[in-house]
Amino acid sequence: MRLSFKNRIAAYNLIAIALLIFVVFVMIYVVVYFTSFQHIDNDILKERNEVFKNVECLGDSIIVYKIPDGEEFEYKRLEANPTFIQIVDRNGISIFKSVNMKDDYFLFNPKNEKIVYYNTALDGQRIRLGEFPILNERKQVKGYLTIGISRQE
Secondary structure (H helix, E strand, C coil), X not given: CCCCHHHXXXXXXXXXXXXXXXXXXXXXXXXXXXXXXXXXXXXXXXXXXXXXXXXXXXXXXXXXXXXXXXHCHHHCCCCCCCEEEEEEECCCCEEEECHHHCCCCCCCCCCCCCCEEEEEEECCEEEEEEEEEEXXXXXXXXXXXXXXXXXXX
16 A cells, blocks of 8 residues: 555654654653652661661571650551561561551561562552661671551552
8 A cells, every 4th residue: 555645744743753652651650650669768768777776686686676666656557658567587487567567477588688679568558668688797697677668659
């Protein structure tokens, strides 16, 4: 099928505009997607710093002092933007869990030796997890701190 000159120009313009709109849409989506995750990851890092002030690793033991925010309202129930905290040893035995997790728990990868972020769900609520290894004085992994923040905001 042979298009006339006028129809070829119209078809090329249509294709060019469609590709341009697609590229702009993808760019906007990627920027919003990664910016929102970066914001949540920064919140998780702030929470991690606060929790690590109250966690100490001596030899093979992980000692959890009173986490000051543990009594706050956000840890006691599932709300719009709750924060979930879980500390486990290398074998997956729970050492500390925030009250709002109830009987739930986060899975962890015992081979991680660096900070890792995951997306998951808890009670049907979409959350972003940060998994942080707990190191002793010899830089050996003795446990894991997992912090979850709701992605609903």
